[in-house]
Amino acid sequence: MKQVVRPAVATDLPRLMGMDHSCISEYVWQLSLERGEGPQVVATFRQVRLPRAVRVEYPRDVYALADEWQGQTGFFVAVVEDEPVGYLRAVEHPPADLAWIVDLAVAPSVRRQGIATALVQTARDWAMASGYRQLILEMTSKSHPAISLAQKLGFEFCGYNDHYYTRDIALFFGQVLR
Numbered sequence: 521m522k523q524v525v526r527p528a529v530a531t532d533l534p535r536l537m538g539m540d541h542s543c544i545s546e547y548v549w550q551l552s553l554e555r556g557e558g559p560q561v562v563a564t565f566r567q568v569r570l571p572r573a574v575r576v577e578y579p580r581d582v583y584a585l586a587d588e589w590q591g592q593t594g595f596f597v598a599v600v601e602d603e604p605v606g607y608l609r610a611v612e613h614p615p616a617d618l619a620w621i622v623d624l625a626v627a628p629s630v631r632r633q634g635i636a637t638a639l640v641q642t643a644r645d646w647a648m649a650s651g652y653r654q655l656i657l658e659m660t661s662k663s664h665p666a667i668s669l670a671q672k673l674g675f676e677f678c679g680y681n682d683h684y685y686t687r688d689i690a691l692f693f694g695q696v697l698r
Contacts, residue, residue, distance in 0.1 A: 521600055523635055525642045528595040532604045533586055536597070539606075541578030541625045546570055547664040551682070551689055565661075565680070565691075576662045579685040580623060585609075593650075594619060596642050598626070598635045605630045608639040610647065610655075618654040618694075619647035624666065636669055648697045655697055661689040 528536075550568045553561055589595050594610030606626035610619045621643055626635045640657070647655045657675055659666035675693035684690030 521630070521633060523605075523633075523638060524599045525596050525638050526599065527593075528589055528597045528607060530589075532597050532607070533589060535604045536607050536625075537582050537585055539582075539625060539627045541582055543576050543663055543665050544573050545576045545662055545664040546573045547667075549661040549667065549689075549691060551661065551680070563680070565677075567664075574662070576660065578625065579660050579688060579690075582625075585623075594643060594646055596639055596646075598639055600630060600635075606635045606639060608643050610643045612650070612652070616654075617652055618656055619643065619650065619652045621655065621657045624657070624659075631665075637673065640669070640673055644695070644697065653697055655695045657693045657695075658684075658690050659693075660685060661691050667691065667693075 547567050547569055549565045552564045552566070554564070556562055588609070592609065592611070594612065596608050597604045598606040607623065608621060609623035610621045612619055621640070624636060624639060644655055656678070657670050659670070661680070670693035675695045677691065678694040679692040681690045
């Protein structure tokens with residue numbers, strides 16, 4: 521299967537918005553907060569196997585892509601046989617000297633074939649060429665496939681936000697660019 525990663529164009533949007541963005545997960549990262557002495561709070565994450573696999577819905581409104589894609593230099597599409605099968609959207613944070621991957625999705629029929637890896641590598645190359653020192657990848661604590669991808673690609677856990685998504689914790693993995 522020959523894949524090409526290129527910048528997104530307007531004609532890609534209907535196919536990308538119509539893709540199934542959900543994933544199946546057998547694990548979650550469970551957060552535990554414990555009060556320590558004084559103002560100290562200890563946050564601990566542990567990977568927990570679920571009693572059965574669950575469908576994890578995508579945490580963003582995929583139809584907002586139509587409004588957000590214009591003018592974005594970090595919006596890339598993976599194409600197989602002239603069909604868009606995945607995308608990655610990264611936003612720039614120049615004051616913090618970093619690029620932030622906010623969207624990453626691959627059609628279920630072509631998952632586990634290196635497409636997400638190719639998209640992240642393209643974003644890494646783009647961020648380095650743009651002079652950014654760090655690349656951040658965000659995902660829900662329920663998306664074990666995304667967590668595994670981040671770890672496989674050398675990203676390290678660097679934070680979380682308990683109320684980032686409406687119904688889930690956001691995990692952040694970062695990678696220093698050289």
